[in-house]
Structure formats: structure tokens, C-alpha cells
Amino acid sequence: MxxxxxxxxxxxxxxxxxxxxxxxxxxxxxxxxxxxxxxxxxxxxxxxxxxxxxxxxxxxxxxxxxxxxxxxxxxxxxxxxxxxxxxxxxxxxxxxxxxxxxxxxxxxxxxxxxxxxxxxxxxxxxxxxxxxxxxxAIAVLYNRGHFAAAGLDPDSPPKTWDELLTTARTLTEAGHSGFAITGGGEVGNTIFRSLPFVWMNGGDLLSEDGTTAVINSPEAVEAVKFWTDMYVEHGVSPTSTLENDGTANRRLFIADQVSMYQSGQFDIASIQTENPNIDIGAMMTPHPEGGEPAAILGxxxxxxxxxxxxxxxxxxxxxxxxxxxxxxxxxxxxxxxxxxxxxxxxxxxxxxxxxxxxxxxxPLPTHPQYAQMAQAYFDGIQRILIGEQTAQEAMDLAAEDIQALLDQ
Amino acid sequence: MRRLPTGLLFALPALIVLLALIAYPVVYTGILSVTDGSGAFTGTENFRDVLSARMTPRAFTNTLWWVGGSIIFQVILGTAAAILLNQEFPGRGIVRAIAVIPWVVPGIVAATTWAWMFHTEFGIINYMLTGPGLMDEPVGWLTNPDTVMPAMIAINVWKLFPFVAIMVLAGLQSIPKDLYEAARVDGASFWEETRYITLPQVRPVLIAVTLLLVIWALNHVTTIYAITKGGPANLTLITPIQIFRLGFESFQFNQAAALSVIFFVIAMVIVALYIRFLASSGEVAR
Amino acid sequence: MRAPLSSRIVVYGFSALLAAVCLFPFLWMIVSSLKELRELYTIPPSWIPQNPTLSNYATVLFSSNIPRYFLNSVVISLGSTALSLALAIFASYGFARFRFRGKAAAQSFVLVGQLLPTAAIIVPLFVTLRWLDLVNTYLGLILVYMIITLPLSVWMLTSYFKAIPVELEEAAIIDGASRMGVLFRITLPLSLPGLVAVTVYAFVTTWNEFIFALCFATDSSVKTLPIGLAEFTTEFNTDWGAVMAASMIMTLPVALLFLSMQRLFIGGLMAGATKG
Structure with a gap:
């Protein structure tokens, strides 16, 4: 004060x-x-x-x-x-x-x-x-009906990143958006959904001692690329990704447009009342081969x-x-x-x-400038999604911005 | 004690109320801008920090586009609507009442409704364009770098041109009818009447309205914050939203105050120039 | 009808266009307020509700705080409109009819409150209100709204007053009228359209204001309608049908109010004035 x-x-x-x-x-x-x-x-x-x-x-x-x-x-x-x-x-x-x-x-x-x-x-x-x-903590909700219709087993949802991508593609070919990511709304929406992917791959926003920005490390960039490619490269995330937050994704799920999306248990009641026909399934967030899941605690x-x-x-x-x-x-x-x-x-x-x-x-980092760092990271994600930069370029720039905040 | 000028006496009650309300906020913002979180004096450090942020120049440029684009269309469309609503025709009252609706709808609801209508997938606009085959692909109005700022400006124009229309409409009422009658006797066309009688007569109103529109646009948060929060990738980030983020999202009260001071000074210069120009030509026009 | 047919067609054509532009999103709001929750977000979107329902309106009227907040909003908006009108009439008259040292400075000072970003003034303003012991009172919000309504009211009324030929007032003064008499008997009646415009402005602006109301009125006895709208949103959900219904309830009375007041936009009040 x-x-x-x-x-x-x-x-x-x-x-x-x-x-x-x-x-x-x-x-x-x-x-x-x-x-x-x-x-x-x-x-x-x-x-x-x-x-x-x-x-x-x-x-x-x-x-x-x-x-x-x-x-x-x-x-x-x-x-x-x-x-x-x-x-x-x-x-x-x-x-x-x-x-x-x-x-x-x-x-x-x-x-x-x-x-x-x-x-x-x-x-x-x-x-x-x-x-x-x-x-x-956020996990993944999916439409069991879409799984069955696409010839997938609703009882064994994907566990690894590779399986996630293949499943998402199969579901997209069957006429829905296979796996919806977020790219709009409050910063937190995208942080909560993408940063765990960075963690699962061994990357992080800041170094352990909290003095260096490491979001452009190879592990982090690989994870960011994997996550954003759902929209950029593979098109398994809806065309409206850049304007969607968690709530918009739930609405697309309810409207039968999306087959899998990242969400918490708080969405279940809404889905059940607004579209009782959907047979909802929940899976742990898929992890890289040999790794384990991660989430941000909310x-x-x-x-x-x-x-x-x-x-x-x-x-x-x-x-x-x-x-x-x-x-x-x-x-x-x-x-x-x-x-x-x-x-x-x-x-x-x-x-x-x-x-x-x-x-x-x-937990999220507790640095005094964390909110601005999150914004810098989110801006980077959006630059990738609008096609302005590659994952590497965007995260290099984000790391530069975050480092400037650390050095202030 | 010397007697105060009569004009100032008239203005005094309003000036005192405003002074009582904003004196402390001005001082408080000023002090915050040159201190750090613990209250120690830091000189210009906050200003340097905030000016060196990558997004600051971008926000300034965006603000210029936002203000310029909004004002031009608000004034032109608002004045045109006022002239239209000043014609005598049956049903005029209803059309006038309909025309104020955009302005009366709560800002946050209007913004959200537009966001919903512009949505790539749920949006009625894309549905209406792709349905009859006017377009093949839905347009990402709020996500495409080329359309997002124009879309924001369009929403702001829609929201506020009725306000301009009402203000100008009120101004039009004080134009003596005999001016038009004289012009008609001389065989003036509608355009000549508008150009040589209507516009010069409402000029003081237009000058005041434009100044206030500039100030509002400079200080506007609701529409953009509700729809894009300044995104995607800061394409719609304007300075007041940057200040809002710095203060309320990032807890950087001192930097937010520094940016507020810069913003305040620039806005004050604009206003001073404007009033100077107004004082030199407006008084004569009367 | 004095206008020829061709220009009447032009007027009606543009009026229809104007109405369409203004109503398009509004119609969408009406349609949404009549839809059931599960129909609000469908792909493709639908213009006609399949099962039109008034349940959103029932929610708003019978199981929300909106009716109570409506009353608060009426009190606060009327109060701040009246106060800002009273202050602005005098200030504008002073600015429009007198020359004095520091006039330009005083006129710019009126705008200062609007040049400070809202985010910067909320906290110190709250402190000021606490100091005056006016947090959570009607009067507190009414006063704070002067920052928003006075600049425009003063500036617009000044320009409307200036449009009235000064000769009319001079004649009255020669006949022995006082300054106040001139203001109330000549200037104000002649600027009735301007007063209406400024009144509508002050009312609409305070009616819809959100952030000051949110921070300075934390008790339900003074909360206003925009806060009521926010109450339909919970952490991960918004009852959009109810928000749209409540927006209708907020918007229509003001539009009707304007419909009844627009008659006062009468031209020709000063017919012949310039000849004299």
C-alpha cells in the first residue's frame, strides 16, 4: 500500500x-x-x-x-x-x-x-x-455420441497427444469440430487451457528461480505449436476459435458443433439442461507419450x-x-x-x-507482474492464431516482453 | 474584495461541484504517477516503463484510428439523420423515437448483442450473407485483422450517431423559418439550403458535439472491452483499455497513473487547441 | 402536404433505412428475449422462436431484483438530470452571454472530469465519497454523475443559448427586466428544444451507467438497473434470455419518454426575430 x-x-x-x-x-x-x-x-x-x-x-x-x-x-x-x-x-x-x-x-x-x-x-x-x-481443474469433456458415430470407442478416450490429434481428426472428418481450443475472451481462458500443455511437455513460463523467461524454450514452443495447430494446421478447432472463450466453446458443444473441448465440471449442468440429448463423457487432459497430465488449479x-x-x-x-x-x-x-x-x-x-x-x-506464478506476463503470452498465442507469426517467433517475442517485465 | 464578474457568478455553482469531485482524483493520480508501490518518489520511472512497453505506441495508433473513424461517421450520419428527422411527414414522431433506440440500449448489452450477431458461427450476419449465397465462406468479422477495428467502429457509430442526431435536431429548431422561405423565393435547391443555411446555423452545436464525441471516444472502454478485450493480438487495444488493464488486471497502479497523466495532457492539448479555434471563429459566427 | 411526391418518397425511403439500421440489433434482442434457453444458441440461428415464451420476462419481473433497481434508477436518474440541468443552465448562460477573464479556462475545466480515464478516478472518487459519507446513498451517485453529465450539458446549452439572437434579451433589459427574468422568461423558453435534448442526454447516460454504480452503490437499496443486468451472470454462465428481457424493460420506457417529448422539438420559435 x-x-x-x-x-x-x-x-x-x-x-x-x-x-x-x-x-x-x-x-x-x-x-x-x-x-x-x-x-x-x-x-x-x-x-x-x-x-x-x-x-x-x-x-x-x-x-x-x-x-x-x-x-x-x-x-x-x-x-x-x-x-x-x-x-x-x-x-x-x-x-x-x-x-x-x-x-x-x-x-x-x-x-x-x-x-x-x-x-x-x-x-x-x-x-x-x-x-x-x-x-x-480443467479436463476434457466429449460427446460420446459423436465418438460412436465416427467409429471410435466412447469408453476409451485418447490418453496421449498423438491419440488426441488422431481422434480429433477422425471426429472432424465425421462432420464436427474435433477439439475446440480457445483464443478469445478473458486472458485466463487461454492460459488455463494452453499452459498445462507447456507444463506437460517440460516447459514453463518462467525459470525455476523466477528470473528468466523460458516460454521460448524448445519444449514450450513445441507444446504451444501442438496446441495452436489444432486451429492453424489441422483445423479441428472451429473457425470462430479466435473469438471463443470457455463459455463459447460450451455453447458450440451444446449446439452439436464440437466433439471435444477443455472444460471444468461447472459446464456439465448447463449442457444437461440445454441439450439433454448429448451423452457427455469426461477424460483426463491427454499428455505427451510417457508423461503425465497437468492442469492449473483454479x-x-x-x-x-x-x-x-x-x-x-x-x-x-x-x-x-x-x-x-x-x-x-x-x-x-x-x-x-x-x-x-x-x-x-x-x-x-x-x-x-x-x-x-x-x-x-x-498454481500460477505469483510474480507481481504476472498479469502482464500472462497478457504477453496470450498476445503471442493470438499472433499465432491469426497467422501473423509462427509459434517460435511469437514465443520469442513473448519471452522478450516477459523478460522486460522481469528486469523492471 | 473585488466583485466577481457576473458571468463567472453564473458558472460558479457548477464549477464548485466539479472541483469538489475531481480535485482529489487529479492530485491522487498525479502523486501515484511519480511514486512506486511503497510511496517512495521515483521521478519519471513509471513514465519510462510505460512508454517503453511494446503495446503503448500500438495503442496510441489504434486510438487515433478509433477516434477518427468514429467521429467522422458519427457526425456525418448524425447530421444527416437530424436533417431527415426535421422534415415534416406523418409518422415522424415514431421514426424519431426509433432513432434514439441504439443510444438508449445499455452499452454492455448492445456490445454483447453485436458480438453475438457478428460471431463467425452463431452470428445472424454471416447466416444472412451466406444463406442466400452472397458469400461462400463465413467472415470472421471480429477475428480478421482487416475487419475487427472497422467492426468496432461501426458498432460505436451505430451506438452514438442517434445522440448527434438529437443534439443537431435541437439546434435546427432555432433556425428562423424565414431564412428558408427567402432562399426558396430565390429558387435555392435542397442542397443549397443545407449548405448555405442549415449547416452554418448549427455550426456552434456541431463544434460542441464534435468536441464531446472526441473526448468520449478517447475515454471509451465498454464496447471494445466487452467484445474483444483489445484483441486479437492487441489489434483493437486503445489507450483507455490499456490503462484499465494496467490498473485493474495487473495491479500496476503507478504505471496506470503515469499513462493516465500522459493521456490527460494530450487530451487537454487537443481540447485547448480546439477551444482556441472555436474562440477565434465561433464568437464571430454568432 | 406541401412537399412534392418525389421528395416524399425520398424522405420515406431514408426514414425506412434509418429505422432498419436502428432496429436491426434491437429486433434480435426482442427475439432473443422470447426464446427458451436452449434455443438461444443454435446453428443456424433462427429469427422466429420455435416456442415463444414469456418466461424470461416472468423471471425478470418476479424473481429478480430488477423491479427494486428500477425504482432506484428512476430516483437517481431524475435526481442527477434535475441537478445537472439546474447547474448547467446557469453556467451556460454565464458562458454564452458574458465575457470575463478566464472564461476559456473555466470552460475547459468543465471538461477535465471527462478527460481523466475512468480507471484512474474510481478509487480517489470513492475516497472522496467516503469522506463526504455518501457511499451507498442516492445523493452520492447523483453527485458523482455530475462528472459525466455536466460537461456535455454545459457545452451544449452554451451553444444553444448562443443561437438565440442577443437583441431579444437586450430589448427586454431596456424594458426593465432583470438578468434572471430574461433567462427564465426569454432564453429558456426559446431554447426548449435544446433543453429537451440535454435532459434526454443526462437521463439516458445516468440510466445506463455501470462502473460508478457498481463501485459506489454496494447495497441493494441503491443499486441501479445496469447492476441488475450483471446479476444475471454467474461465474461460468449468463442467463441471456433474462438479460435481453431486462434490457427491453430498461430501454422501452426511455424510448417512450422520448416519443412523448419529441413534440417539443418545434421550429420557428424565433420566427421574425432576425428581422427586428
Whole structure:
């Protein structure tokens, strides 16, 4: 947090402190921001929480997904923050590095029960800045009907890259787009779908010590080429690839245009309601011969802002919410605690593959300039997809941009 | 105390409200632009960092295209629509109400609807063009480097030309009818009337509208951000979107502030030049 | 009808073209608002809904926050329109009718708020609002919207006022009218079309504003319609049918409002003025 911001928040805080004493927050009152898709479950949990903790009153404020990062940043920077906010894992490190949230090491119970990659995500400077509650990883959804119609066995989906490509081509010849990749929308869509391919091939965005850009290494370029060639070379990804994000691919899948695409379990319900005729299958993300799958771990954490008025009660609420049965109830996808996975709601064959992907989940880099690096990489991918550059040229340029950010 | 000029007294309430609102943001942005994340003074470092980024010059060029393309068509089409809507014909009220619709539709919804209609596969536009055989292949309107910026400009023109039309239409009402009657007696054609009476009479309105359109286009985020986010490969990246990304996506508040300052200064120069030109010729025209 | 047939055909031809251009995407929105979820994204796309349904409208009206937000939007848009009109009328009159030192500077200053990128001013503006204790209040949003509505209102009204022959006012002043009397009895009535245009502008702009409302109105008692639209989007999904239905509910009242106000665009208010 900059001095001016600190000064500003104090100024603002001091000016309205009087008003606060009379109007809001006596001790025991906290405000919790949670996204709209969590609302129903949050309200149910809170009813139970209030009976166990009658001394703490929780005001729930519902946030919307559109504009969420802007709204949270505005409130964090201006010193008018709530006591508890639900945020996506990759945001936590930036908040921590800018002094906008407080460490939560004293809140975490049963550390070994948590997914390790999820904890890595929210760790910075050897401290824990958020409590992960929800995790997920992307795998591949496919249309079993298309497999059967093209003479492929729906029960043995491709496991390796070679098999993936052959299968995608066969499906494309049968009249659909065999394997849809993304090339548009938010940067994250393409990062989550392409970077694991780089990882599986032994490449990475940055060197292990985080000082050098290595996205133009032969392994990385080979992986990027393999992934983008789905569109550029083989045409097994739809012609609209450059304007499609994960949601657009799901819609093409629902419209029976796409046979395989990368997605999380969150798409399954939509597909089932909008086109019940599709027999959905799920497979682990195919890996290079002799390698193993990889994924970026996604999901959500709780954070407590530096300017929270009542951090202690916020911590009490987090401790309660993080109990395995509460966390398991609250999460939209999977819980961050292994023991919570035992709950009956996760015992669903459709979810099995996505659960098996979790151990292969890795966090994104936590460099302060990561967002700009991701943009540089994504710009490179788009240059390949519009045919402006080869994979090598595009990744050389991306590495140059990323290196400039590292050297700043 | 010396008495304030009457004109200034009239303007004072508005000036005070605006000053109260923007004084702090201006100071805050200025300070952020010359400090680092910990609040230490860094001089021009943020400016150097942001100017050395590869995408900065590209964003500037794109912004020029975006502003130029948008303004020309908005003003021409808007003025033409205003002249049309000023003719007397039955059903004029309905046509006027229809003409404001693009402007009234929420920006984000309009942008998303256009993105949907332009979509290579789901899009009704490609369907209508390929269906009757006008084109063999669907066009990637939003992905082809040659069409994506023109498509963005077209959407922006569609959204805002009704605004120009309304403003000019209001200006047209103050033209005395006897001017036209005199011209008609002299046998002037429609084009001569437009050129020698209508346009000169709405000139002050056009000057003000154009200035505001330039400012809005310079500061526009919604349409492009909702559809392409500046892509593909930064082909539609304009400076305000770069600032938005730097601040809200990349947490580079100081660099975002530095770019804002540069942007502000350039915009201010444009406005100052414009007002100078307006002050030297506009007053006389009155 | 004074115009000859040929020019009437031209006028109708262009009017039809104008209406078509303006309505084309709008019709697509109407069609979409009547479709079932599974029909929204089909290939090829269809102009006619197979099973037209009003369920999207039912969702919006009976199980969303839109009705409540509609009320908030009406209050906030009317409030900021009235305030900006009041401030702008005086400021514009001062700019249009008087010469004073620093006028050009004052006129450019009015624009400063719009020259700062939105992304740069949100945080400090929030701080200012907190300092005034106006976060989550109608008044807070109404005030903030002055940054957006005042520049245009002031500039446009100035140019409309300038179009009124100054001789008319001078005559009244010779007859003993005060400056205020002149402004309210002569200038304002004569610039009615301009006032209508600026009113519509201020209303439409605040009606559709998203980012300020998102950041400065976090309580559902002050949230506005654009936030209501955003609430139909969850992390991986958007209820497009509902968004389109809600957009109709947002758009049509404003278009109807304009339909009733466009009568005030009357020419010839100053017929004969220049002869005198």
C-alpha cells in the first residue's frame, strides 16, 4: 500500500469514524462479500452459524461476477473494505504484495488436510494470505455420441497427444469440430487451457528461480505449436476459435458443433439442461507419450482486508466455514480440504475424472507482474492464431516482453 | 474584495461541484504517477516503463484510428439523420423515437448483442450473407485483422450517431423559418439550403458535439472491452483499455497513473487547441 | 402536404433505412428475449422462436431484483438530470452571454472530469465519497454523475443559448427586466428544444451507467438497473434470455419518454426575430 493510499484511507476513515460509532458496526458485526452463485448456500450456512455464534452478526453482501476485480480493488484501496471477501486464488498474491489483506496463518487448521497447490497459491513471503475453500481443474469433456458415430470407442478416450490429434481428426472428418481450443475472451481462458500443455511437455513460463523467461524454450514452443495447430494446421478447432472463450466453446458443444473441448465440471449442468440429448463423457487432459497430465488449479479463497473493522470475528467465521462439512457444502466445485471430499455429493461418476485431475493441479506464478506476463503470452498465442507469426517467433517475442517485465 | 464578474457568478455553482469531485482524483493520480508501490518518489520511472512497453505506441495508433473513424461517421450520419428527422411527414414522431433506440440500449448489452450477431458461427450476419449465397465462406468479422477495428467502429457509430442526431435536431429548431422561405423565393435547391443555411446555423452545436464525441471516444472502454478485450493480438487495444488493464488486471497502479497523466495532457492539448479555434471563429459566427 | 411526391418518397425511403439500421440489433434482442434457453444458441440461428415464451420476462419481473433497481434508477436518474440541468443552465448562460477573464479556462475545466480515464478516478472518487459519507446513498451517485453529465450539458446549452439572437434579451433589459427574468422568461423558453435534448442526454447516460454504480452503490437499496443486468451472470454462465428481457424493460420506457417529448422539438420559435 502506498503512503498516499494509506494517508487517504486514514483520512477517509477518520472523517467517517464518528458516523460509524453511531450508525454501524459495534463489535460482533461483520460484513461478508460473496458472489451471487454462492448466495443461497451462504445464507443457509449463516443461519446455522448464527445459532452457534449468537454474539456475531453477519451482513451478507452479494457481488456480481462482472466487474468483480474492479469492485474489490476499489474497496480495498479506498479503505472502506468489508471484513471478509471471496476472491479467486490468483488475486490473493497481488493483494498481499500490495498490503491490502492480512495474514491468516492463525486461522488455518489441519494444514496437511488442504490441497498443497492451493496453499502455495495464497502464500507469499512465507505467510498465508487467504484460506482456500474451493478448487477445481480443467479436463476434457466429449460427446460420446459423436465418438460412436465416427467409429471410435466412447469408453476409451485418447490418453496421449498423438491419440488426441488422431481422434480429433477422425471426429472432424465425421462432420464436427474435433477439439475446440480457445483464443478469445478473458486472458485466463487461454492460459488455463494452453499452459498445462507447456507444463506437460517440460516447459514453463518462467525459470525455476523466477528470473528468466523460458516460454521460448524448445519444449514450450513445441507444446504451444501442438496446441495452436489444432486451429492453424489441422483445423479441428472451429473457425470462430479466435473469438471463443470457455463459455463459447460450451455453447458450440451444446449446439452439436464440437466433439471435444477443455472444460471444468461447472459446464456439465448447463449442457444437461440445454441439450439433454448429448451423452457427455469426461477424460483426463491427454499428455505427451510417457508423461503425465497437468492442469492449473483454479478456485476461490477467503481473504480479510487490512482495513476490515472487525478482523477477529471475520476469522471466527472463516474457522467455522472451513470445517470440512461446511466447506464441502459451500463449494461450487470441489473443496480445498481432502477430508471434505468424502461427502456424498462428490461421489458422482461424472465428477470422478475432475477429481482425479486435482493432484496434477499447479498454481500460477505469483510474480507481481504476472498479469502482464500472462497478457504477453496470450498476445503471442493470438499472433499465432491469426497467422501473423509462427509459434517460435511469437514465443520469442513473448519471452522478450516477459523478460522486460522481469528486469523492471 | 473585488466583485466577481457576473458571468463567472453564473458558472460558479457548477464549477464548485466539479472541483469538489475531481480535485482529489487529479492530485491522487498525479502523486501515484511519480511514486512506486511503497510511496517512495521515483521521478519519471513509471513514465519510462510505460512508454517503453511494446503495446503503448500500438495503442496510441489504434486510438487515433478509433477516434477518427468514429467521429467522422458519427457526425456525418448524425447530421444527416437530424436533417431527415426535421422534415415534416406523418409518422415522424415514431421514426424519431426509433432513432434514439441504439443510444438508449445499455452499452454492455448492445456490445454483447453485436458480438453475438457478428460471431463467425452463431452470428445472424454471416447466416444472412451466406444463406442466400452472397458469400461462400463465413467472415470472421471480429477475428480478421482487416475487419475487427472497422467492426468496432461501426458498432460505436451505430451506438452514438442517434445522440448527434438529437443534439443537431435541437439546434435546427432555432433556425428562423424565414431564412428558408427567402432562399426558396430565390429558387435555392435542397442542397443549397443545407449548405448555405442549415449547416452554418448549427455550426456552434456541431463544434460542441464534435468536441464531446472526441473526448468520449478517447475515454471509451465498454464496447471494445466487452467484445474483444483489445484483441486479437492487441489489434483493437486503445489507450483507455490499456490503462484499465494496467490498473485493474495487473495491479500496476503507478504505471496506470503515469499513462493516465500522459493521456490527460494530450487530451487537454487537443481540447485547448480546439477551444482556441472555436474562440477565434465561433464568437464571430454568432 | 406541401412537399412534392418525389421528395416524399425520398424522405420515406431514408426514414425506412434509418429505422432498419436502428432496429436491426434491437429486433434480435426482442427475439432473443422470447426464446427458451436452449434455443438461444443454435446453428443456424433462427429469427422466429420455435416456442415463444414469456418466461424470461416472468423471471425478470418476479424473481429478480430488477423491479427494486428500477425504482432506484428512476430516483437517481431524475435526481442527477434535475441537478445537472439546474447547474448547467446557469453556467451556460454565464458562458454564452458574458465575457470575463478566464472564461476559456473555466470552460475547459468543465471538461477535465471527462478527460481523466475512468480507471484512474474510481478509487480517489470513492475516497472522496467516503469522506463526504455518501457511499451507498442516492445523493452520492447523483453527485458523482455530475462528472459525466455536466460537461456535455454545459457545452451544449452554451451553444444553444448562443443561437438565440442577443437583441431579444437586450430589448427586454431596456424594458426593465432583470438578468434572471430574461433567462427564465426569454432564453429558456426559446431554447426548449435544446433543453429537451440535454435532459434526454443526462437521463439516458445516468440510466445506463455501470462502473460508478457498481463501485459506489454496494447495497441493494441503491443499486441501479445496469447492476441488475450483471446479476444475471454467474461465474461460468449468463442467463441471456433474462438479460435481453431486462434490457427491453430498461430501454422501452426511455424510448417512450422520448416519443412523448419529441413534440417539443418545434421550429420557428424565433420566427421574425432576425428581422427586428
Amino acid at each position: 502506498t503512503q498516499i493510499q494509506r494517508f487517504a484511507s486514514r483520512l477517509a476513515f477518520g472523517a467517517s469514524a464518528l458516523a460509524f460509532i453511531t450508525t454501524t458496526a459495534s463489535a460482533g458485526e461483520i460484513t461478508w462479500w460473496t458472489p451471487n452463485f454462492n448466495e443461497a448456500r451462504a445464507r443457509e450456512l449463516l443461519t446455522r452459524f448464527q445459532t452457534e455464534h449468537p454474539d456475531v452478526t453477519v451482513n451478507l453482501e452479494i457481488t456480481t461476477t462482472n466487474g468483480l476485480p474492479e469492485r474489490i480493488l476499489t474497496t480495498l484501496q479506498s479503505g472502506a473494505a468489508p471484513d471478509l471477501i471471496d476472491v479467486q486464488h490468483p488475486w490473493v498474491n497481488n493483494y498481499a504484495q500490495n498490503g491490502l489483506v492480512i495474514p491468516l496463518d492463525d486461522v488455518l487448521e489441519a494444514r496437511e488436510d488442504y490441497n498443497e497447490a492451493a496453499l502455495d497459491y495464497v502464500t507469499w513471503d512465507d505467510q498465508l494470505w487467504g484460506i482456500p475453500y474451493r478448487i477445481e 478456485g476461490w479463497s477467503w481473504v480479510v482486508p487490512t482495513t476490515a473493522e472487525n478482523p477477529e470475528d471475520a476469522k471466527t467465521l472463516i474457522r467455522w466455514l472451513a470445517q470440512p462439512e461446511n466447506m464441502g457444502f459451500f463449494t461450487d466445485t470441489f473443496p480445498a480440504r481432502t477430508s471434505a471430499m468424502e461427502l456424498p455429493r462428490f461421489d458422482d461418476p461424472m465428477l470422478q475424472v475432475f477429481g482425479e485431475m486435482l493432484p496434477y493441479g499447479r
